[in-house]
Amino acid sequence: MKRFWTYVFIALILAGLVSIGLFAGRFVVYLSMRVLILSIFALGYNLLLGRTGLLSFGHAAFYAGGAYGLGLISIHVTTNPLLGIIVGVGLACIMALVIGFFCVRHTEIYFAMLTLAFGMMVFSLIWNLREVTGGDDGLVGIVRAPISLGFASIPITKTSHYYFFVLFCFILTVALIYLIRRSPFGLVLSGIRENDRRIEFAGLSVRNYRLAAFVISGTFAGLAGALGALLESNANPFSAHWSHSAEPILVSLIGGIQTFTGPVVGSVVFILLREIIERFTQNWMLWFGLILLIIIMGLRGGVVGGVAQLFRRKRSHVAKSGGNR
Amino acid sequence: MEKKGITRRDFMKASVLTAGAAALGPGVLKPTGVWAATPKIKGPIKVGYQAIMSGALAGYGEFHKMGAVMAMEEINAAGGIAGAKLEIEFRDSTLKAPEAIKNARYFVDSWGADFLAGVDSSGQALALAPVMKELDRILMVTHAATEKLTEEQVYKKGIKQVFRICTPTYQDGNAAAFVAKDLPAKTWATISPKYEYGYTCWEMFKNTLGKLKPDAKFVAESWAPFGTTDFRPHINTIMDANPEGFYSTEWAGELITFVKQAKQAGMFDKIKHVLFPVGAAMDVLEGLGNEMPDNIWMSGRYFFQYPDTHINNDWVARFHKRWNHYPAYVSETGYSTMYAFKKAVEAAGSKETSKVIDALAGMMLVSPAGYRNFRKEDHQAMYDVPWGLTKSDPKYPFKVMGKQVVIPAKECFNRPPFEGPETMPPF
Structure with a gap:
């Protein structure tokens, strides 16, 4: 019975997402794409933060890796976005492997600081390699050419067409992350978060598992970056800045780091809230910060965790009162 | 044990379904133009304006706003644009490219803007x-200065929707070289921002001055990253090279910090010929007050003392009365942008983009900064901005321009087709 409702719920959400692409106005479609891309970024990221218990401040570097990988291919080699995305994601994956190799030896604050340092190193590399990356102007003029698969070619130039491509990648990400979390591998990651000593005594290499989680999350950041570059038709150095690394952290915290859907809900709240506030005041940063503070401090376990708790409490309350009678 | 959630198979089914729907979607049910804003000649004329309104440079946004709001008040008091009311909405651009794009899309697709204006950073404009x-x-770009915008995006790629009302890097690089050519200095050095704007201007300055004065030498350069607060190592590098002339495209708060520290180090006593291409900005002049040394060459995208015409003097007085500030250059460009839209819409008899583009390209606009001519090929406004030597004036609580030199835009702006001979000054 419960499974049936989950099924209906997912079908409804999918129908909603598809109808946004079909019927919504251009701005809503654009904003939804930003939510989806941020969700991909945060879903991958939360595998590291929520699941493995590692706080990274450098994931924007991998996002930028995806964006610049795609941008460079698109400008110099071929405009086929599929190849660009593969190269972008591959670049992010390799970067995550190299940076992760040095970082996962440490935990907690040392890990956070190391990732921050590596992230900012990538940022200054992008900023200073002007001939390759265009410096602070970034890479401009990335075109959304049709995706050619050899036998068919799918146009994504129009915002509404590209939306379905982003949606497809989003669903793919959700599915993959879901599978990873449920796999024995995912359970080991949880084990590391709860008690890494015990995992070590179980005969597993904590370091390798951490590195794997790091690389997987970095790869999804790269996918988000490549999709983002195609969406905005440019890659900019600030996408590698630590302030951008903070976004998936915030989003995960808003939604709830211990939940699977938390990062997605967090992304919706993060982008919509800012959009709404900006319509009322130019002093948006103050209000945005205040509301985020209330959500993060007030709802323990984030929006998803908080709502789930509310339901549980209600249910147990009903059960209790029923028992008393 | 009760199995919670969904299985892998369920997931596969769901994803195949959506993928199918996604593939079919665009083909079967195309979104029609019902949601797209259809511009009418009637109704208000809406301008979406974005500028930096948060962080250390928020003051710039305020100056943008003062100019644009004043133009709106005046235009609406005088009957609007072709009888229609002018409305402006402002948004914070935060200097980041994705935010600029989001703002533009919000303005057009959600708010229903007919025109867009503003933009401070070159990266955002591109x-x-x-x-x-x-x-x-x-x-209409009112502040971002990169020549790549008009040369590459408008001229080469043919993006006709972009115009620029402010002077581009030509004023900072090329015009500065014309000023430097007449100075007795032969060796030059720079401390400039470590990003595209700084590099491009110094490159232009070197190229043009090298052509105008073949014996000019460029002896030292030191690049200060965005957000530099301690310029002393840079100042030392330059003083060690002992140049006769100094050029810097530092701007806003960083220029203020730099001038204060350079003064302490005695740099202005040693180096007599100093050029600040964006020194004649009100935030810098007001911020430095009397600490700005005398006899420094400075320029900007407009300076309120030039031109000495009835239109300009009258405007400066009105502006001062309304805001209790002297207009910054972004105030002038913001203000004139609204009048450019007004003139073009009235000439086109429509607010339809293609018609207004035709009206704007090649249009002559009378503005506080003087006559502006939007060059047909690259949509760059051609108008003259003076270079001047700083001096004290008891009438103002800050330094103003004493001796002024005007390098006509025709002489110092690059010319289309921007490649090959005769496209870069001197002509």
Whole structure:
């Protein structure tokens, strides 16, 4: 019975997402794409933060890796976005492997600081390699050419067409992350978060598992970056800045780091809230910060965790009162 | 044990379904133009304006706003644009490209803007150009200075929706070289921002001065990253090279910090010929007050003392009365942008993008900064901005321009087709 409702719920959400692409106005479609891309970024990221218990401040570097990988291919080699995305994601994956190799030896604050340092190193590399990356102007003029698969070619130039491509990648990400979390591998990651000593005594290499989680999350950041570059038709150095690394952290915290859907809900709240506030005041940063503070401090376990708790409490309350009678 | 959630198979089914729907979607049910804003000649004329309104440079946004709001008040008091009311909405651009794009899309697709204006950073302007083509709305750039915007995006790529009302890097690089050519200094050095704007201007300055004065030498350069607060190592590098002339495209708060520290180090006593291409900005002059040394060459995108015409003097007085500030250059460009839209819409008899583009290209605008001519090929406004030597004036609580030199835009702006001979000054 419960499974049936989950099924209906997912079908409804999918129908909603598809109808946004079909019927919504251009701005809503654009904003939804930003939510989806941020969700991909945060879903991958939360595998590291929520699941493995590692706080990274450098994931924007991998996002930028995806964006610049795609941008460079698109400008110099071929405009086929599929190849660009593969190269972008591959670049992010390799970067995550190299940076992760040095970082996962440490935990907690040392890990956070190391990732921050590596992230900012990538940022200054992008900023200073002007001939390759265009410096602070970034890479401009990335075109959304049709995706050619050899036998068919799918146009994504129009915002509404590209939306379905982003949606497809989003669903793919959700599915993959879901599978990873449920796999024995995912359970080991949880084990590391709860008690890494015990995992070590179980005969597993904590370091390798951490590195794997790091690389997987970095790869999804790269996918988000490549999709983002195609969406905005440019890659900019600030996408590698630590302030951008903070976004998936915030989003995960808003939604709830211990939940699977938390990062997605967090992304919706993060982008919509800012959009709404900006319509009322130019002093948006103050209000945005205040509301985020209330959500993060007030709802323990984030929006998803908080709502789930509310339901549980209600249910147990009903059960209790029923028992008393 | 009860199995919670969904299985892998369920997931596969769901994803195949959506993928199918996604593939079919665009083909079967195309979104029609019902949601797209259809511009009418009637109704208010809406301008979406974005500028930096948060962080250390928020003061710039305020100056943008003062100019644009004043133009709106005046235009509406005088009957609007072709009888229609002018409305402006402002948004914080945060200097990041994705935010600029989001703002532009919000303005056009959600708020229903007919025109867009503003934009401070070059990176943002370049990122916006293809978006303006997609949205098919005119963007009037009022501050971002990169010549790549007009040379590459407008001229070479043919993005006709982009115009620029302020002077580009030509004023900072080329015109500065014309000023430097007549100075007795032969060796030059720079401390400039470590990003594209700084590099481009210094490159232009070197190239043009090298042609105008073949014996000029460039002896030292030191690049200060964005957000530099301690310029002393840079100042030492330059003083060690002992140049006769000094050039710097530092701007806003960083220029203020730099001038204070250079003064302490005695740099202005040692180096007599100093050029600040964006020194004649009100935030810098007001911020430095009497600490700005005398006899420094400075320029900007407009300076309120030039031209000495009735229109300009009258405007400066009105501006001062309304805001209790002297207009910054972004105030003038913001103000004139609204009048440019007004003139073009009235000439086109429509607010339709393609018609207004035709009216704007090649249009002559009378503005506080003087006559502006929007060059047909690259949509760059051609107008003259003076270079002047700083001096004290008891009438103002800050330094103003004493001796002024005007390098006509025709002489110092690059010319289309921007490649090959006779496209870069001197002509």
